[in-house]
Amino acid sequence: MARTSPELLLSTSARESRPGGPDAGGSRSGGVVTRVAGLVEPSGRRVLRALLVPNEHTEQLCRSIKQSIKESGLLSEWNGERFVAVDVPPRADTSGLFALLQPEVDAARAFWEWADVRPFTTTRV
Incomplete structure (x- = not known):
């Protein structure tokens, strides 16, 4: 190995x-x-996944999310313009990103989750 x-x-x-x-x-x-x-050992990094529901504000919200990710120095991967995965290192400031997402989540125009909801598992080869 x-x-x-x-x-x-x-x-x-x-x-x-x-x-x-x-x-x-x-x-x-x-x-x-x-x-x-x-x-071997956890890195402490997490992945935040967010799904945006299409509406008249989605395009502007995507631009704002991309800007917040850039300003925070985070890495992200987009699948289309509605699904984003954000790499969140330990002690990273995600307050700006969550401030953008929370009103959308409250209005059911966005959904988010941490990608590490299940413990890491392996299968025997």
Whole structure:
């Protein structure tokens, strides 16, 4: 097993991976399957996911959220213009982002969750 960071152990094998087969969920490169085999220690980082309901204010809200993320120095990944995942390091200030989201959540125009609602698990290879 290779240790690639303080957080994860990776396991590799030379087995072929087939879509939907027993190696589904691993990463394959040149016939080698790489899987997360275990968590060495938690990094303390979290992922905030938010889904915006389309309405007449969604475009402006997206711009405001993107600006807040940039000003806070956070990293994010968007899927279209309505779903965002934000990488939140320990002690990061997310107050500006939550100030934007809370009125939308209260009006049922947005939904959010922490991506770590379940403990990290692995399967035996």
